[in-house]
Amino acid sequence: MAIKEEKQVFLVGKDVINQLSIILKTALIHDPANIAVRTAIEKFIMLVNTLIETERTISLELIGEFFYINGVRIRYSLEYLLNFDFLVKEFKKREIGSILFKDIVKPQEIQVFLEAFIASGYSEDPYETMGKKIDALHTIKIDRLKKIGTGEETDVRKVIKKTYFNAVSYVKGVITKVRSGEKVNIRKAKRLVETVVDQLLDKEQVLLSMTAIKNYDDYTYHHSVNVSILSIALGQRLGLNRKALTELGLASLFHDLGKIEIPQDVLNKPTSFNEDEWKLIRKHPIWGVFAILKLRSFDATAIRSVIVTFEHHINIDFSGYPQVRKYKELDLYSKIVCLADQFDAMTSSRVYSRIPMSPDKALSVMMERSGVDLDPLLFKFFINMVGVFPIGTLVMLDTKELGLVYESNAVFTDRPRVLIIIDSKENKVRGPVVNLAEKDETxxxxxxxxxxxxxxxYKINLAEYLL
Ligand SMILES: [Fe+2]
Ligand SMILES: [Fe+2]
Known part of the structure; x- marks a missing residue:
């Protein structure tokens, strides 16, 4: 695709998806002949035909939680968030993976499409019903949602596991080198973060599952990588571009670098910190600023890292540390990293509190802080990302089985995919992975x-199951 065209998809793409969502929503509440529906259709046709004129055909595809138009991923934007979510949900409900517009479309054709879409929502086999009803249309075709097979899934996990552990060992290397005063290769960090950004674009859930494994030995290194992954994933949902995501990923990777100044025996203390130890802990954002300035050349990314490191414990109401007076608003990246940091710290066993919280408990604690010291809007995006029952949550099912949340479901947040680890007869098992959104014949x-x-x-080792 030529650059100019790609740019146009990028600009108009989100409006096309938004308007498609609007016509479907409107048609669901009004009669298809209603003026509101007709106006919405006209607007959609104008948008989509402009694109068809330059692109000739348009494939609008749903992959994971994201839409792609002719292969270009369409960004989530705040104002369109609800409409995008609605469309993802409706596509999944009907198992529609893509819509193909093969030529300039007319209002009557969209009408037929809309009627088929609505009727299929009540059908037992929505995809087949939809397909039959639009069969006579020559310009609009649909394709079924692709399911990732288990074999492919294992390979994906292997690749992502490698990325994750590469990142952890890199952070370990950086911290060791900084401690001994050696030179650090920052270019490698950039390449690593870029890999994470790319893999997050379509394998978000698998990468997030890596962050759910908390019982690693080296807390500090894993924490840095986890916060980076969670931050990039959140940034992606906010519509940040690749360059911004890389910058955010780097800043979050080094957010706790200042902890190198805190004696190891304090950091790894098995009991709670005393007041003197807390004084040391509270200094790590400032020490981090110095450490980063020593680490790298003074470019824009370094400045952003410095800001994030300094601000990541300040809180939106400035109730945290370091104490600041007459402070401007916190940087967007700092607010993102703050959420990722709190969630990972609370669910891990080695920091501040010796007892790790279950992920859903951590979310409910954060829910109380949301709007007080955590940014409420970003928190909504965060919950939407990790789900009501985040990956790694141990759940009891009404079938008397016990399982681990394996993959969240963005549509039905309380119905994730669960890996069964204890069957209904109390035997320890490994799988299957069941989809809680699945219904029986009745x-x-x-x-x-x-x-x-x-x-x-239950002394369950998550790594054993999630890796
Ligand atoms: Fe920190
Ligand atoms: Fe942290």
Missing amino acids: GRYMRSIIKVLDLNK
Whole structure:
């Protein structure tokens, strides 16, 4: 695709998707002949035909949680968030993976499409119903949502596991070198973060599952990588571009670099910190600023890293540390890293509190802080990203099975995919992975979560299951 065209897809793409969502929403509440529906269709046709004129055909594809138009990923933008989410949900409900516009479309054709779309929502086999109803249309075709097979899934996990551990060992190397005063290769960090950004674009859930494994030995290194992954994933949902995501990823990777100044025996203390130790801990953002300035040349990314490192514990109401007076608003990246940092720290066993919280408990603590010291809007995006039951949550099902949340479901946030680890006869098993959104012939859910259990009490090693 020529650059000019790609740019046009990029500019108009989000409006096309937004307007498609609007016509479907409007048609669901009004009669298709209604003026509101007709006006919405006209607007959609204008947008989509402009693109067809330059692109000839348009494929609008749903991959994971994101839409692609002719292969270009369309960014989430705040104002369109609800409409995008609605469309993802409706596509998934009907198992539609893509819509192909093969030529300039007319209003009557969109009408037929809309009627098919609405009717299929009530059907037992929505995809087939939809397909039949639009069969006579020559300009609009649909294709079924692709499911990732298990074989492919194992390979994906292998690749992502490699990226994750490369990043951890790199951070370990950086910290060791900084401690001994050696020179650090920052270019490598950039390449690493770029890999994470690329993999997050379509394998978000697998990368997020790596961050769920908390019982690693080297807390500090894993924490840095986890916060970086969570921050990039959140940034992506906010519509930051690749360059911005890389910058955010780097800043978050080094957010706790200042901890190198804190004696190891304090950091790794098995009991709670005393007041003197807390005084040391509270200095790590400022020490981090010095460490970063020593680390690298003074470019824009370094400045952003310095800001994030300095601000990541300040809180939006300035109630945190370091204490600041008459401070401007916190940087967007700092607010993102703050959320990622708190979530990872609370669910890990080695920092501040010796007892790790279950992921859903950590979210409810954060929910209380949301709007007080955490940014409420960003927190909404965060919950939408990790799900009500984040990956790694141990759940009891109404079938008496125990399982680990394996993949969140962005549409039905309380119905994730779960890896069964104890079957209904209390045997330790490994799988299957069940989808809680699945229903039986009578239309009832096959399995539902009845409660969340404490991972620590059951002495479950997450790494054993998620890696
Ligand atoms: Fe920190
Ligand atoms: Fe941290």
